[in-house]
């Protein structure tokens with residue numbers, strides 16, 4: 512099974528009118544692999560992520576995904592209903608701002624339980640128990656299960672968003688600056704948690720970050736973007752310890768300097 516990629520992107524381009532969002536991006540993502548997309552603001556990271564997750568329609572290029580039955584499927588040719596089902600079950604999407612990925616006015620338990628109901632779980636007791644287990648896994652006290660996320664801190668909201676995404680045992684999770692809006696000590700704890708979950712669940716993930724320390728900690732491989740293009744791509748440690756492109760060298764030296 513693992514000799515076939517989970518996701519295959521070929522020549523993905525997205526233009527906003529005449530402006531380049533991203534151009535000619537190709538890569539394979541393997542099962543259990545974490546890929547970081549890094550680059551400065553405006554380099555095209557979010558555009559690429561949204562194209563991959565079918566939240567944006569690329570101008571050209573193909574994205575294929577290996578569904579659970581083992582077939583490589585062209586996402587553009589998949590019916591809307593099937594794609595939505597995939598997004599609700601086999602994929603997760605963690606937004607930088609948890610409010611974009613949570614329902615702020617329903618309880619924490621319901622935020623997690625809802626995703627289970629989307630995959631057909633109907634038994635209230637089971638849903639509540641599984642939701643409670645997931646709250647524990649993301650270090651939210653069970654006594655908060657009936658509270659709404661608007662009463663949570665930023666870090667708790669982000670952990671709840673992660674639980675909501677992972678409860679259906681997805682195979683692929685997209686993350687857009689998952690630690691972006693949090694302060695440093697909260698970020699460190701969240702990164703630890705994400706790293707543990709990704710490892711324990713054998714998840715594949717594509718993580719957009721402008722923070723090379725996040726890429727170092729979470730990813731196996733990374734792609735460096737500049738002006739919509741991938742200018743360097745390789746194993747994370749290799750790219751960070753021995754960057755080949757002048758631009759990556761600059762990025763690494765400016766950020767990793769103490």
Ligand SMILES: Nc1ncnc2c1ncn2[C@@H]1O[C@H](COP(=O)(O)OP(=O)(O)OP(=O)(O)O)[C@@H](O)[C@H]1O
Pocket residue numbers: 527530531532533550551552553554555556557558559721
């Ligand atoms: N909806 C849009 N309409 C027009 N241009 C856009 C749109 N979204 C992004 N762009 C442009 O596409 C390019 C890539 O933007 P994108 O948001 O993908 O970069 P990014 O690397 O994710 O930046 P950031 O880290 O600031 O989010 C930029 O030039 C941006 O101005």
